[in-house]
Amino acid sequence: MITTTHYMVLSAALFTLGVxxxxxxxxxxxxxxSIELMLNAVNINLVAFSxxxxxxxxxxxxxxxxxxxxxxxxxxxxxxxxFYRNKETVNIDEMNLLRW
Amino acid sequence: MVETVIVPLIMVxxxxxxxxxxxxxxxxxxxxxxxxxxxxxxxxxxxxxxxLQPLADVLKLFVKEDITPARADKxxxxxxxxxxxxxxxxxxxxxxxxxxxxxxxxxxxxxxxxVNVGLLYIISVAGIGIYGIILGGWSSNSKYPLLASLRxxxxxxxxEIAVTMTLVTVIMLxxxxxMVGIVDAQLSKGWWFAFMQPVAFAIYVIxxxxxxxxxxxxxxxxxxxxxxGFHTEYSGMRFAFFFLAEYANMxxxxxxxxxxxxxxxxxxxxxVPALSFLGLVPGWAWFMLKTFGFLYLFLWVRATFPRYRYxxxxxxxxxxxxxxxxxxxxxxxLVKVLV
Amino acid sequence: xxxxxxxxxxATLILGFGVLVxxxxxxxxxxxxxxxxxxxxxxxxxxxxxxxxxxxxxxVYAGGIVxxxxxxxxxxxxKRPPEAHSDPRRLGRLGVVMAAAxxxxxxxxxxxxxxxxxxxxxxxxxxxxxxxxxxLYADYxxxxxLASFLLLVAMIGAIILAKREL
Numbered sequence: 001m002i003t004t005t006h007y008m009v010l011s012a013a014l015f016t017l018g019v020x021x022x023x024x025x026x027x028x029x030x031x032x033x034s035i036e037l038m039l040n041a042v043n044i045n046l047v048a049f050s051x052x053x054x055x056x057x058x059x060x061x062x063x064x065x066x067x068x069x070x071x072x073x074x075x076x077x078x079x080x081x082x083f084y085r086n087k088e089t090v091n092i093d094e095m096n097l098l099r100w
Numbered sequence: 101m102v103e104t105v106i107v108p109l110i111m112v113x114x115x116x117x118x119x120x121x122x123x124x125x126x127x128x129x130x131x132x133x134x135x136x137x138x139x140x141x142x143x144x145x146x147x148x149x150x151x152l153q154p155l156a157d158v159l160k161l162f163v164k165e166d167i168t169p170a171r172a173d174k175x176x177x178x179x180x181x182x183x184x185x186x187x188x189x190x191x192x193x194x195x196x197x198x199x200x201x202x203x204x205x206x207x208x209x210x211x212x213x214x215v216n217v218g219l220l221y222i223i224s225v226a227g228i229g230i231y232g233i234i235l236g237g238w239s240s241n242s243k244y245p246l247l248a249s250l251r252x253x254x255x256x257x258x259x260e261i262a263v264t265m266t267l268v269t270v271i272m273l274x275x276x277x278x279m280v281g282i283v284d285a286q287l288s289k290g291w292w293f294a295f296m297q298p299v300a301f302a303i304y305v306i307x308x309x310x311x312x313x314x315x316x317x318x319x320x321x322x323x324x325x326x327x328x329g330f331h332t333e334y335s336g337m338r339f340a341f342f343f344l345a346e347y348a349n350m351x352x353x354x355x356x357x358x359x360x361x362x363x364x365x366x367x368x369x370x371x372v373p374a375l376s377f378l379g380l381v382p383g384w385a386w387f388m389l390k391t392f393g394f395l396y397l398f399l400w401v402r403a404t405f406p407r408y409r410y411x412x413x414x415x416x417x418x419x420x421x422x423x424x425x426x427x428x429x430x431x432x433x434l435v436k437v438l439v
Numbered sequence: 440x441x442x443x444x445x446x447x448x449x450a451t452l453i454l455g456f457g458v459l460v461x462x463x464x465x466x467x468x469x470x471x472x473x474x475x476x477x478x479x480x481x482x483x484x485x486x487x488x489x490x491x492x493x494x495x496x497x498x499v500y501a502g503g504i505v506x507x508x509x510x511x512x513x514x515x516x517x518k519r520p521p522e523a524h525s526d527p528r529r530l531g532r533l534g535v536v537m538a539a540a541x542x543x544x545x546x547x548x549x550x551x552x553x554x555x556x557x558x559x560x561x562x563x564x565x566x567x568x569x570x571x572x573x574x575l576y577a578d579y580x581x582x583x584x585l586a587s588f589l590l591l592v593a594m595i596g597a598i599i600l601a602k603r604e605l
Binding site for chain 2: 502
């Protein structure tokens with residue numbers, strides 16, 4: 001019997017994987033992809049609750065999250081490209097131009 | 101049990117077999133049509149008038165050596181043809197071939213699945229096919245395929261926008277995303293959507309020529325340009341997969357055009373009683389007729405028009421087709437509200 | 440029974456591909472595992488009776504966003520030394536904090552208790568697209584318009600950022 005708790009555990013695990021990816025990888029593109037993993041985890045949670053409470057608002061919220069993720073991915077990748085043209089690196093540790 | 105599992109399974113096998121056989125014979129038909137347009141005969145040796153040529157082609161591709169470039173990324177190189185072929189085949193799951201019939205008391209529907217979001221399913225599946233092209237070119241670890249795959253995928257995603265906008269107008273007219281519902285809407289309105297939306301149909305034809313990398317938009321894979329495009333380094337069965345995928349894509353696009361714009365399995369003028377004798381021809385025969393007509397258009401255009409240069413191609417897609425498609429959506433909306 | 444099998448298989452695939460995304464050596468392989476992950480999540484949405492969200496997931500996420508990632512990865516793929524690891528002591532401290540956070544998460548989930556599927560009287564209809572459309576255009580029109588505005592701003596921003604010369 002698959003209850004909502006199962007989906008919550010799956011979502012928590014996926015979210016944790018995303019956080020680990022953000023914190024341990026040095027390649028900024030992998031960091032952005034881990035953020036997408038986190039957003040997906042949240043979406044799974046929302047859809048599971050929408051299924052449990054039989055209310056469509058969970059799915060509507062998930063659609064909005066997909067929209068925001070798309071916008072954020074586009075702008076984030078644009079920033080990476082612009083930075084890469086200047087400094088030839090995608091390593092986060094070397095993106096420290098604002099440091100004193 | 102029978103109706104929910106066995107009947108769809110049999111339909112899946114039938115549809116897949118039909119698609120694969122059709123693909124083989126479309127290849128032959130293309131060579132023949134091009135030949136006749138150019139006042140020559142085409143393949144004539146294998147079988148009567150060359151009709152067994154596809155079997156010879158399949159045999160040849162089977163026994164050819166499978167070469168993998170030295171520093172190619174092996175897993176991705178192997179996966180790319182599969183990623184191109186699978187979406188082209190699974191798109192047939194929602195296309196309605198006929199209105200259904202009852203055989204020995206078991207109702208056999210005219211389609212494999214009637215999903216609430218049928219049209220969106222086809223669009224999303226087409227988006228997955230782009231990966232195969234990008235990965236095929238990139239994993240070959242070679243200049244020409246990489247360039248060709250980037251050009252080809254950029255072309256595909258540009259024209260995907262214009263084509264999706266035309267599908268939006270069809271959805272506005274039919275009020276539903278389900279493919280079966282769209283055909284029923286054409287039945288209830290009495291007109292095929294190609295007559296109610298001529299601009300959308302024209303944009304769909306042009307866009308689908310670009311979506312399937314067919315002439316006159318086939319710069320990324322033309323022989324005179326980039327060797328053979330993104331599948332330069334592929335040989336044997338892997339090349340066969342790419343080939344299969346291209347022609348299966350053509351059939352999908354034609355089937356979708358038939359369902360959305362040409363009335364699916366409906367006869368012409370379905371609501372006119374005087375012409376109801378056309379109903380003697382079964383639905384699936386009308387469907388095949390219209391699909392083959394659309395496919396013949398593809399072959400005809402290839403034999404007729406010169407190739408577009410790449411920048412002309414992108415300019416056409418972004419500066420002409422997308423604004424026209426958006427304008428079409430706005431006008432359709434206004435007409436629906438005011439009329 | 441079939442639902443349980445589907446859930447466990449999909450959950451294993453999702454988490455497995457997630458681990459592969461963050462641990463793959465080649466960035467292109469990471470991106471491909473991300474695509475596979477998104478497709479499995481879309482399949483999970485289908486089992487949760489959300490077909491519209493499933494096709495939106497495939498169309499927008501797997502078919503749009505990750506293609507963008509793939510293009511950028513190919514554009515910045517240069518022959519350079521492999522990624523340097525950060526300070527191992529920092530990783531150790533980080534590991535302890537993460538483990539504590541995960542335990543707190545799981546504790547919170549199970550403290551809520553095993554959620555039993557009660558017979559809730561909800562309004563989810565099988566006409567999924569129509570219901571979402573009605574909700575978006577009637578109840579949530581302003582967020583919808585704001586979202587389209589956000590997309591416009593993001594589009595303009597991405598074009599300006601990625602141009603070679605302004």
